Amino acid sequence: MHTDWWELPLRAAIIYIALLVMVRVSGRRTVGQFTPFDLLVVMLLSESVSSGLSGGEDSVTGALLAATTLVALNVSVAFFTSRSRGFQRVVEGDPILIGRDSVIFENVLRAQRIPVCDAKQALREADCELKDMKFLFLEADGEISVLKDSSPPA
Numbered sequence: 308m309h310t311d312w313w314e315l316p317l318r319a320a321i322i323y324i325a326l327l328v329m330v331r332v333s334g335r336r337t338v339g340q341f342t343p344f345d346l347l348v349v350m351l352l353s354e355s356v357s358s359g360l361s362g363g364e365d366s367v368t369g370a371l372l373a374a375t376t377l378v379a380l381n382v383s384v385a386f387f388t389s390r391s392r393g394f395q396r397v398v399e400g401d402p403i404l405i406g407r408d409s410v411i412f413e414n415v416l417r418a419q420r421i422p423v424c425d426a427k428q429a430l431r432e433a434d435c436e437l438k439d440m441k442f443l444f445l446e447a448d449g450e451i452s453v454l455k456d457s458s459p460p461a
Contacts, residue, residue, distance in 0.1 A: 308366050315362065315369055319376035322356050327384070331398065399447040406443030408456075419445055429453055 329352075360373055388395040405415050411426050426443060429451035430436070441456040 308364060308369050310362055310364050310369065312372070315360075315364060315372045316376040318360055318362055319373045320380060322360050323377055323380045326352065326356065327398070331400075402444045402446050402452070404442065405445050405451070406440060409438050409440055411437070411443060421445065421451075426451060 361369060364370075364373075384398060388398050403415065403419060405412050405419070405421070405426060411423060413423060416423055416426060427437075429443070430440060430453055433453035433455070435453050435455050439455050440453060442452075442454040444452045444454075446452055
């Protein structure tokens with residue numbers, strides 16, 4: 308290895324945290340459903356940080372050290388999100404109400420950068436007419452959940 312042993316884990320940690328923040332800030336649908344554009348961004352992100360991650364280190368040892376650091380960070384984040392509601396809220400977020408009682412909140416959809424057609428698609432996938440929708444949620448993972456009105460028709 309041409310660099311100090313501690314430099315690669317430090318670089319990996321900095322890049323991991325920076326990318327985690329960027330993905331979190333970019334919005335839920337970026338994570339939940341990849342469009343071809345989202346996939347392109349992910350591929351370009353990985354390419355853009357690769358030299359910063361390795362610091363010019365081309366050895367197998369260096370690559371394994373960086374990869375081990377990234378996996379350890381990912382396991383650590385999973386561990387802490389499973390044990391701390393506060394940490395989970397910071398990393399993953401909470402569901403957002405995007406519709407209630409047959410009304411889709413278009414202003415909330417716009418704020419979350421979600422097209423109305425995605426909400427309508429979720430209704431179709433749930434075999435739920437708009438008039439039968441009780442709640443519509445944008446989940447923390449970017450999926451849209453539909454809860455039907457269970458009251459009998461009048």
